Amino acid sequence: RIRRFLGAGELAHNPELADALDDVIHPVVIKHPLSGREALYINPSFTLRFAGRSIVTSLPLLAYLYLHATRPAKVARFTWRPGSVALWDNRATWHYARNDYPGEARVMHRVTIAGCALRGSAPN
Structure with a gap:
């Protein structure tokens, strides 16, 4: 059910960070x-909410997806x-830079x- 929702869903990203109105x-x-x-085309730095939903109602599913994407099995x-x-x-x-090189440039x-423009994946 979540996969079907995600495949058809859209996200709103922060306009200030995207320099858009x-x-x-x-x-x-x-x-x-x-x-x-x-x-998954989401990003905790830019993604605000699911299109058509409020930030508050989007947060639980976004938090779940961020947690899923950062599981050790998914990280290199x-x-x-x-x-x-x-x-x-x-x-x-x-990608995320760790500051594990103290004193180094x-x-x-x-x-x-x-x-090409990115296209959504049709739900299964």
């Missing part, structure tokens, strides 16, 4: 344009070493590529 609406579950795999930890390079696809990956370069 209105909520930015995205599907809850997307189909990755290259792999065809489904991915990258150990930095001199010369390391890491790439990830923001369409299907959350961290150099990052962001590369954004052109692509």
Whole structure:
């Protein structure tokens, strides 16, 4: 039942963070344009609520989804070493930097590529 709701659902994202005047609406579950795999398209830093629902009524399910997405079985930890390079696809990956390199500089370069619009995944 949750999967069916998520597949058909949409999310409203914080307009201040998106530099928009209105909520930015995205599907809850997307189909990755290259792999065809489904991915949750939510983010605790940007996602406000489910479209058509209040923030208060959206919070319990969003909290559940954030907890699900950060289970140890779903997390990959990258150990930095001199010369390391890491790439990830923001369409299907959350990333979070741990400050586990005290006294060391961290150099990052962001590369954004052109692509197609994300499409929601049809509910099963």
